[in-house]
Amino acid sequence: MTVNISSSNEWQRILGSSTVVVTDFYADWCGPCKMIAPTFESLSTKYSKPGKITFCKVNVDNHQAIAQAHGVRAMPTFLIFKNGSVVDTIQGANPPALTSAVEKAVKLASTAAPGASFSTPGRTLGGGSSSGASTRRSGQAFGGQPWKFSPFHFFNAILTFFGLYFVSLFSFDPYKAAEKSQFNINRPRAPPAPIQLNGQRLGGQNGSARPSGVRTLADLGR
Known part of the structure; x- marks a missing residue:
């Protein structure tokens, strides 16, 4: 469906709300404008999508300010906008050129911005957000161990x-x-020396031997 612009406010609203806007700047007295009008209406019927692709007609006699703002000096002039900026211009009654430009604009409207499908932040195991994981990682050094300066x-x-x-x-x-050297931190360390008590080595081969001269109850029965 083609929108006949009735005011500057309506024009600005459409430019801001539709991804692609295909606009026909025409005049009632312009013969070539009338010749290509059926082609424009056919493209509008085929490709119009609310909020994505909008076809508009601007009467330059009624809205000279809009025409001058976009540098329109000949009729018909077709301007194709994407996100409010002109991406293509067709001057004169040239149906093949207009059709080709509109088909190209339709592809622009259907192409998502790079990376848009991956804009949702990821999740870590346990349901935590990726931002939380990055926060936890920021305080860790290599190997996952907390790092802090130690004098x-x-x-x-x-x-x-x-x-x-x-x-x-x-x-x-x-x-x-x-x-x-004792300063070599990789040097193998000698095993600790066994503790001695009254000349007897604890934990050694003779650790369980009794000192000579000591008798027990078991010795009395012999």
């Missing part, structure tokens, strides 16, 4: 570095010296 670890790293440096600097075999 102790910082100075310990500095001490380890210089310790290894000086140990290897003043030795004949720097590699071996650094490998056996």
Whole structure:
């Protein structure tokens, strides 16, 4: 259905509410305008979609301000708008050119904006939103462990570095010296020495032996 524009307010409303607007700027006294009018009406009947594709007719004698705002100086002039901006212009009574331009505009109206189908934020397991997941990840370092600055670890790293440096600097075999140095955090540690009590080793091979000279009730019955 073709809309005959009756005011500037109506024109602005249609430009703002329809994705594609195909407009025929005509004059009643214009012979070529009357010749191509049936083609325009046929395209309007075929492709009009409320809110998406709107066909309009603007009488330049009645709405000179609208015509001048869009630089219309010849009749007929067909302007095709997408989201309020002119994307195509056809001047003169040229049915093939008008039909081709309208078909191209129809494709523009049916094409969704890139990424529109993926605009919904994702969800993580448990129903939480992706924004919550990103918030939780922001406070974690590599490996998923919380990271925070520790003066102790910082100075310990500095001490380890210089310790290894000086140990290897003043030795004949720097590699071996650094490998056996107590500053080497990867050096295998010796097992702890067993605890001794009164000369007896606890947990050792003789840990269960009795000191000499000590007798028990079982010894009295022998």
